[in-house]
Structures are given as C-alpha cells and as structure tokens.
Amino acid sequence: xxxxxxxxxxxxxxxxxxxxxxxxxxxxxxxxxxxxxxxxxxxxxxxxxxxxxxxxxxxxxxxxxxxxxxxxxxxxxxxxxxxxxxxxxxxxxxxxxxxxxxxxxxxxxxxxxxxxxxxxxxxxxxxxxxxxxxxxxxxxxxxxxxxxxxxxxxxxxxxxxxxxxxxxxxxxxxxxxxxxxxxxxxxxxxxxxxxxxxxxxxxxxxxxxxxxxxxxxxxxxxxxxxxxxxxxxxxxxxxxxxxxxxxxxxxxxxxxxxxxxxxxxxxxxxxxxxxxxxxxxxxxxxxxxxxxxxxxxxxxxxxxxxxxxxxxxxxxxxxxxxxxxxxxxxxxxxxxxxxxxxxxxxxxxxxxxxxxxxxxxxxxxxxxxxxxxxxxxxxxxxxxxxxxxxxxxxxxxxxxxxxxxxxxxxxxxxxxxxxxxxxxxxxxxxxxxxxxxxxxxxxxxxxxxxxxxxxxxxxxxxxxxxxxxxxxxxxxxxxxxxxxxxxxxxxxxxxxxxxxxxxxxxxxxxxxxxxxxxxxxxxxxxxxxxxxxxxxxxxxxxxxxxxxxxxxxxxxxxxxxxx
Amino acid sequence: xxxxxxxxxxxxxxxxxxxxxxxxxxxxxxxxxxxxxxxxxxxxxxxxxxxxxxxxxxxxxxxxxxxxxxxxxxxxxxxxxxxxxxxxxxxxxxxxxxxxxxxxxxxxxxxxxxxxxxxxxxxxxxxxxxxxxxxxxxxxxxxxxxxxxxxxxxxxxxxxxx
Ligand SMILES: Cc1ncc(C[n+]2csc(CCOP(=O)(O)OP(=O)(O)O)c2C)c(N)n1
Ligand SMILES: [Mg+2]
Numbered sequence: 001x002x003x004x005x006x007x008x009x010x011x012x013x014x015x016x017x018x019x020x021x022x023x024x025x026x027x028x029x030x031x032x033x034x035x036x037x038x039x040x041x042x043x044x045x046x047x048x049x050x051x052x053x054x055x056x057x058x059x060x061x062x063x064x065x066x067x068x069x070x071x072x073x074x075x076x077x078x079x080x081x082x083x084x085x086x087x088x089x090x091x092x093x094x095x096x097x098x099x100x101x102x103x104x105x106x107x108x109x110x111x112x113x114x115x116x117x118x119x120x121x122x123x124x125x126x127x128x129x130x131x132x133x134x135x136x137x138x139x140x141x142x143x144x145x146x147x148x149x150x151x152x153x154x155x156x157x158x159x160x161x162x163x164x165x166x167x168x169x170x171x172x173x174x175x176x177x178x179x180x181x182x183x184x185x186x187x188x189x190x191x192x193x194x195x196x197x198x199x200x201x202x203x204x205x206x207x208x209x210x211x212x213x214x215x216x217x218x219x220x221x222x223x224x225x226x227x228x229x230x231x232x233x234x235x236x237x238x239x240x241x242x243x244x245x246x247x248x249x250x251x252x253x254x255x256x257x258x259x260x261x262x263x264x265x266x267x268x269x270x271x272x273x274x275x276x277x278x279x280x281x282x283x284x285x286x287x288x289x290x291x292x293x294x295x296x297x298x299x300x301x302x303x304x305x306x307x308x309x310x311x312x313x314x315x316x317x318x319x320x321x322x323x324x325x326x327x328x329x330x331x332x333x334x335x336x337x338x339x340x341x342x343x344x345x346x347x348x349x350x351x352x353x354x355x356x357x358x359x360x361x362x363x364x365x366x367x368x369x370x371x372x373x374x375x376x377x378x379x380x381x382x383x384x385x386x387x388x389x390x391x392x393x394x395x396x397x398x399x400x401x402x403x404x405x406x407x408x409x410x411x412x413x414x415x416x417x418x419x420x421x422x423x424x425x426x427x428x429x430x431x432x433x434x435x436x437x438x439x440x441x442x443x444x445x446x447x448x449x450x451x452x453x454x455x456x457x458x459x460x461x462x463x464x465x466x467x468x469x470x471x472x473x474x475x476x477x478x479x480x481x482x483x484x485x486x487x488x489x490x491x492x493x494x495x496x497x498x499x500x501x502x503x504x505x506x507x508x509x510x511x512x513x514x515x516x517x518x519x520x521x522x523x524x525x526x527x528x529x530x531x532x533x534x535x536x537x538x539x540x541x542x543x544x545x546x547x548x549x550x551x552x553x554x555x556x557x558x559x560x561x562x563x
Numbered sequence: 564x565x566x567x568x569x570x571x572x573x574x575x576x577x578x579x580x581x582x583x584x585x586x587x588x589x590x591x592x593x594x595x596x597x598x599x600x601x602x603x604x605x606x607x608x609x610x611x612x613x614x615x616x617x618x619x620x621x622x623x624x625x626x627x628x629x630x631x632x633x634x635x636x637x638x639x640x641x642x643x644x645x646x647x648x649x650x651x652x653x654x655x656x657x658x659x660x661x662x663x664x665x666x667x668x669x670x671x672x673x674x675x676x677x678x679x680x681x682x683x684x685x686x687x688x689x690x691x692x693x694x695x696x697x698x699x700x701x702x703x704x705x706x707x708x709x710x711x712x713x714x715x716x717x718x719x720x721x722x723x724x725x
Contacts, residue, residue, distance in 0.1 A: 123583060124590045128633040131579075148633060182575065182636040306627035309620065 006135050006166040007036040010099075013142040014043055016174060019070050021046060021061060021433050023054040027074020028114065029101035029163040046433065046462055049454040051078050053426035055085020055156075056415075056452070058096040060427030062089075063413045064388060065434035066219070068149050069096040075103055076114030079160075080121065084420055086156045087125040091417025092240060093217060095154035097145050104164040105133055119160050127155030135168040140175050147178040152185030153304040154217060185303060189320030194328045197275075197299045197316045201329075202336075204273035206348045207233045210256065210285075213240030213416070214278015214302060214322045216409040221245065223326035224277065230333055232345035234352050236264035238279050239401050240416040247385070247405030253352060254361065257285040258551050259398045262359035262560060265551065267352055268293050269558040276300045278322040281311040282417070291556035301325045359549070359562055361402050370518050372396070372471040372541040375525075376403035379441060379469060382525050387439040388431045390414065392424040392448030394478035396471045398547040400443040422451025425468060429455060432464040439467070439529065446472040446498045456508040459534040467528050468536045470501060473543045481546045485561070501538040510534040565616040567596065569641045569648060569718045570626065572611040575634040576602055583632050584611060593617065593625050597650075597715030608636065614716045645721040648692050651714045653678070654700065655686045657707035666706055673699045684709060 004012070010033055014022070022045045026034045037045055048054045051073045058069030073082055079100040089096050103112040108131075119131045128148050130141050138161075145157040201207055215224055215237070221244050228235050228251050235245045236256040245252055254261035256268060268274065274296040279285070286292040292312060300307075300314040301322055308317040318325050363373040376399050379387070385407050391397040391414040406412050413431060415423035424442040432440045442449075449470055459466050471477075480494040505512030511531050515524040521539065528535040549560040574580045581600060588595050596614040603610050615625060622640065629638045658666045663685075670677060670687050673695065679686035689699050693716060700711065 119579065120582070123579075123586055180633065183633050304631070306624065306631050308627075310624060313620065 001171050003169040003171050005032065005036075005169050006138055006161070007032040009135070009138050009170075009172045010142070010161070010166070011036050011040050011043065012172070012174070013139055014070065015040070017068065017143070017146045019043060019068075022070045022072050023048055023057040023061070023430065024072035025051050025054060025074065025078055027078050027101060029075045029103060030072065030161070030166070032163075032166045033072065033101075045072075046429070046458065048426065048458055050452065051081035052085050052422065053429070053452050053455050053458070055082040055089065055096065055098060056420070056423050056426035057430035057433070058098070059085060059089045059092075059094045060390060060413045060430030061434045062094050062096055062430075063427075064410055064431040066410065067434075068146055069094070069430060071096065071098045073098070073100055074114070075101040075118075076116050079116055079118040083122060083125070084418075086122055086158065088415045088418040088420045088423060089156040090125045090127065092415065093154050093213060094156065095149040096156045097149050098156060098158045100158060100160050101166070102131065102160045102162040105162045106164070108162065118158065122158050125156075126158050129158040129160070131160040131162070132165050133162065135165050135170045138165065139172045143175050144178055144180065148183065152183070186305075186319050187303070187321040187324055189301065189318050189325035189328060191328060193316060193318045194325055195332065197318060198329050198332055200273055200297060200299060200316060201231065201233075201275060206271045206351075207231070207273045207275060208267045208271040209233050209235040209275050209277065210268070210279055211235060211237040211241045211244050211277045212279025213238065215241055215244035218278065218303070218321045218323040219409070220278070220321075220323035220326050221409045223323055223330060225249070226330050227326050227333075230330070230341065232341045232349065233275070234267060234349065236260070236267065238282070238285055238416070239414060241279060242401060243406035243409045243411040246407050248407065253356070255401055256557075258287070259402065259547050259549065260551075261356075261361055261402075262549055262562065263352060263355040265549070265557040265560055266355045269556070270351070271296045274298045276302075276314070277326070278302060280307045283311070286311060286557075287551045287559075288554055288556040362563060363545070364563070366542065367518065369542045370515060370521060370539055372399050372473065372539070372545055373403050374518065375469060375471060375521055375539050375541065376400055376443065378521050378525055379443070380404045382522070382529060383439055383441070387441050388413070388435060390424040390428040390431060390440070390442045392442065392444045393419045393421045394445045394448060394476065395473070395481065395545070395547050396443050396445040396448065396477075398478075399471065404443075421445070421448035425449060425452050425466070426455050428466045428468075429459055429464055432459075432466050441467045441469055444468050444470045445477060446470055446474060447476045447496055450498065453504070456505070456510055456534065460509040464534065465532050466534050468534075469525075470536065470538050471541050472498065472501070472538050473541050473545065474498065475543055477545075478547070480544070484544065484546065485550075486552070501536050505534075505536040510536060512536045512538065514538040514540070516540045565618060567642070568615050568617070568622045568625075569646070569716060570613045570615060570629070571639045571641055571718060572613060572629055573603070573636040574609050574611060575636065576607055576609040577634065580609070580634045581611070583634060584629065587628055587632065588615075588625075591624070591628060593621065599715040599717050612716060612718050639720070641718045641720060646718050647721060648716050648718045649690055650693055650696050650716050652689045652696050652700065653686060653712050654689065654703060654708055655679075655684050655710040656703045657683060657709060658685045659683050662706045666703065669699065669702050675699065
C-alpha cells in the first residue's frame, strides 16, 4: 500500500464509516482536508454559516437517520462555536462525531494563533474525545470515535486534528474491529431481573409505562407497543420519548412532567408499579422528588447504569438495551397462561380516561386572535401527522410536544436536556439532508429563530425546502410566562422586537408568509406545504398565552396549574 | 460526618485521564479527600486511589460515573471489603536541646524513620493509616513543625483467606 496523507486517511475513514454528509466550515488548519474533499464527490459537504449550526445539523441528521452525524470545523473559534451543539447532543444522547482542526503539535500549548484546548473544554460534554498526535493513530482513532458515538448510550465524540498530523504521510492501517477493554456496554438485560420485573408488573393493579428517548435510540417502539397492548398498560413519555409510542393509540396518555397532561401526571401520582424504560427521571419530569410516584414500586430499564438510582431510588433495576429487555418480557408473556387483560385492567383504564375527560389538553378559542396551539393543531392536521418536526425552545417547544401527536419514532427532534434556543432550524437542515423529499417543519419562537437565522441562506443555497413556523408572540414567551405567574407580571427583558420575517425570507431568497387572523392559518400552511422551497411562516399569535398545565418548579406532580 | 470511601480505579495510562477523573468529581459535585496515582507493573495502566466522602447513593453514583469514562478499566470500592490503608508523611520538626530526645522518642514509639538531621531539626518519615499520622502530627506540633507534606491514602485489598 502506498503512503497517504492525514487528509487522505481522514476521508478514507469517513467513506469506510459510510458517511454521506458532512456539515462544516473551513479555516486555516483544515485547508488540507477541504482540499481533499474536492476529490471525494461521494461525500457531500454542507457549508453552514455558523459552526453551532453544523453541530445541531449533525444532531438532527443523526436523529432522523439513526446514523452518526458528522461536523467538521477549524481550530479556535470554529471549535468553540460547536460547544453548545455538542453539549446539547450530550444531554440528549445523540451520536455525532465532531472533527476540529488544531494548530500543529509543535505549537500546542504556546497560545498559538487560533489555538484553544478544545479537548479540555469539551471533556465534560462529550462521551469521549481525542487529540490525535500521531498520524499512525489517525485511522484507528476515527474508527473508535464512530464506534463510541453510536454504541451503548450514544453520545457526541470530538476528534481534534493538528495540522501537521493532517499533512503527514504514512502507510495507514484501517482497523476492522474495535476492542476497548474498558468499554463494553451491556446490551443483554439480565433475564433474572427481567423475570422479577415482569412478576411485579403482573401483580400490579395500576401500572404505568414511563418511557424516554431510550426507546427511540434502541429502536424499541414495536416491542413497547406489543408489551403495552398485551398487558393493557397506559403509556406516558418524556419529551425525548415522543413518537416512541403512537400518539393516536388509546393507551397513550400524553407527555408527563412540568407541562405534561393532567392524566399522565395524575397516573404517576396514583400508580402502584411504575415501569421506566429508557428515561432518566429528570427534574422536569419528577417535580418535587419526595412526592414523585409515592405509591409505586419502580422498575427502571436503562443501558446506562449511572442513570439508575441517580435521582430516584428504584426497586428493580435492569441494565441493558430497552429493546432487548422488552423483547424478553414479550417472550415470557407469550408462554404464560392466557388471561383477559382488558377486563382485568378496566378499572384502572377507566380512571385514566376519566382524568383525560376531566382535563384534556385544551385552550381557549378566539375568533380574532390566532392561538399558538391552533397553529400546531393545524400543522398536525394538514401534514396528516406525518411531518418531521423540529422545535426551538420555549413555549413553542411545549406546544409542539402537546399538540402534534407524534406517531413514529425519530419524528421529533428537540433539544430536550440542554434546551438550546436556536437548535430547531439547523437541526431541520440536518433532517432534510437525511430525508430528502420529506416535509420538515421547525416549530419556532420569534426569539429562538433569531439565534440561528443566518442558516436561511444555507437552506436556500442547498435547496433544502425546510419550513419554519414561527409562533410569533413578540415575547421570550416561556420566560414571560414565569414572570406572569411568579413575578407579578414584571416583564423584564422579555418583550422583544423581531425583524419583518416575510421581508427577511425574501432577502435570503426564501418565501415568507404571514398570518394575523385565525382564518389565515390554514391557507398559509397549505401554501407553505405546496411550496418546494424554504418557507418562513410568520404566525402572529396571542402574545400572552401560557403553556398549561404546569407543575410549578419544586411542586409535586399532582399540584398542577390548569388552564 | 459522611462516611469515607476508599475507591481504587484502574485507568489507561495516557495523557488527560487524570483530568477526566478529577473533572468528573468537580463537575458532579463529588468530594475528593485525597488522591494518589502512579503507574502499575503494566505500564499501560495506572492505578488511582481516591478517598471520597458521601452517603451510599453518592458513592454508588461515583462508581457508576467512573465506570462510564472510556479510559477507566475497573473500579473497586475497597471500603466494601477487607483492605489495608497506608499514608505517608514527611515532617521537619524543631529539635533543640531537651526536645531532641523527646522527638526521637516519639519517632521511635510510632516507628517513624529519621530521614534527615540538622543541628536544629529532624525530618521524619511517618507511615500508617490516616488516624495514626494525625496522631503523630498532633504530638509533634508541640515541638514546632517547620514543614510537612502528606501523600494521599494508598489502599490494597486483603487476599481472601481460604
Ligand atoms: C440559548 C438559550 N438562551 C436562553 C434560554 C432561556 N430561555 C428559555 S425559553 C426562552 C424564551 C424563548 O422565546 P421564543 O423563542 O420567542 O419562544 P416562546 O417561548 O415565545 O415560544 C428563553 C430566553 C435558552 N433556553 N436558550
Ligand atoms: Mg416568542
């Protein structure tokens, strides 16, 4: 074999990992990689307009495609600009690999131009990271980086590439297999624990399935549905888990937590056996910890042992892949003597349905002002619930979660753990790259969209017909809501001006549409969906609408504020 | 006081690993009372001994989070098993006239070694568990400690007796 440069090895490695798309931004130390890219037409590079967007786009791409998303940036500011995107992917366990250029090894530590210790900076927000100092380690390190990103509990991995390593030459060895003695995720759930858990579930009178992003990551939706339907157990999920169980299934109770449904939150307060699957008892879910699921024995299935008994001490822990554990339970159920579960479960399901009827997700209709919830309902209706939805952060995110009834896993991409305003639009670019031809909608706020609005030109340039639906309330709405409820309406720094989004879209070469009255909502959405170009829909909505129900911070789940 | 835990961590002996370990403690608000680290007989592996305080749930989290680091090979909570702990201290004590003999007597009782001598001082090497070293230092304080340095705790599991 002949000698190859670091840049050539890098691209060969991407090819071997079957990377088709890279989101990136060039700079001095990665010039050789960008030069080499010209000889690899099979890898498409999407030039973003800010490196944060490259990381979010890789994240959206990864979620929609179930592959590893890839970003490539230069050293120093290029690298630091990706940190928010990496941290968000870390919190949400999304597999991305971020390649950063670095100054030549001889200059590292000298405060060289555009030098930053990005490995040090991202140590606490990556699953793992590397500084490659020797070209002979390059191919192996890249392979290991992809392996770590996608295996076990997935997460972002960063690989820092000094310029001299990119330029050096060697006869590379491309590894086939990865063996890391210190990293062997447990996929197979312990059958004895599974059996213990199932026995407990079978004895339950009021069981609840509480599911999270792990269902989607492990591809366990089918197993979950089988399990829930067989035993007639009602299901709720976290924001990250939406789509893991069909939103139109009769057993579906809606999202739980701070802005969860009355029904889902009450079920947690009443359940006697809580089955947590691929969820991590985040504080936005549990509310006041000491009153979370007070009557329940808790079973927790998770691939990450450190998620178990971190916030809530559980009775039966099961470490393993959600899909494997549910599969085992379904197998066990098949050989049990038959039982009429529908009848056995009727009293509990009746209670659940009563809660649903008593306080359904709802809002006060207006003939004159557009209600933001109505926009989301209409988006759901007019896309037949089939669109890929990304969200920004704030009220827009919660209304998207509440009123778009996600049917399939990987249909919703949202920055759940870190809550990054500015995530949704670049993520939508990533989704559209992964799913050409699909309808991709960013449900946005007027504040959030301004955080990565520069990407409008990226979608125009790359013919990505992403749709942005701005629920424009002229406020940093979610913060305003807290000010309204807990700070006597002192609206400090939350009223906010925005540009004319229709003109802005036009300036970028996209299409801008506006609706100011309820009857304009439907035609605007229809027109947007029919337009084969990027479109901004500016919905002027009720400025002081609140997301309800709401469990105030530190309160127990049954202490919800209702509409 | 929260219980003390002595945790042994085997890690890849490569740059940056110690900072991953200590970063985890600071980032998650775990306590480190002491920390010792050195290469093992296998030069690819280092062994870190960490003494930490915290209740059972915190210790469980510490161990799980350590396991999660890619470069961590094994973690053992030695407090859960029979083990031996040692620390070492080097102390330079004022030793003049009468007190010269007294300092030597203390050194002798606690089996300290005199590793350096000057006309006005002794430098002692003390080994023992955490409490013993504390006790010796308290006694020597009366004579005037000029300088002092301590290692963290080293700990090793006792072989099973059967
Ligand atoms: C990068 C970032 N900065 C600040 C916040 C805090 N924050 C959470 S929601 C919110 C308001 C969002 O406003 P907008 O995008 O208009 O959405 P709305 O709530 O009005 O729907 C803010 C400032 C955040 N989540 N992310
Ligand atoms: Mg707003």
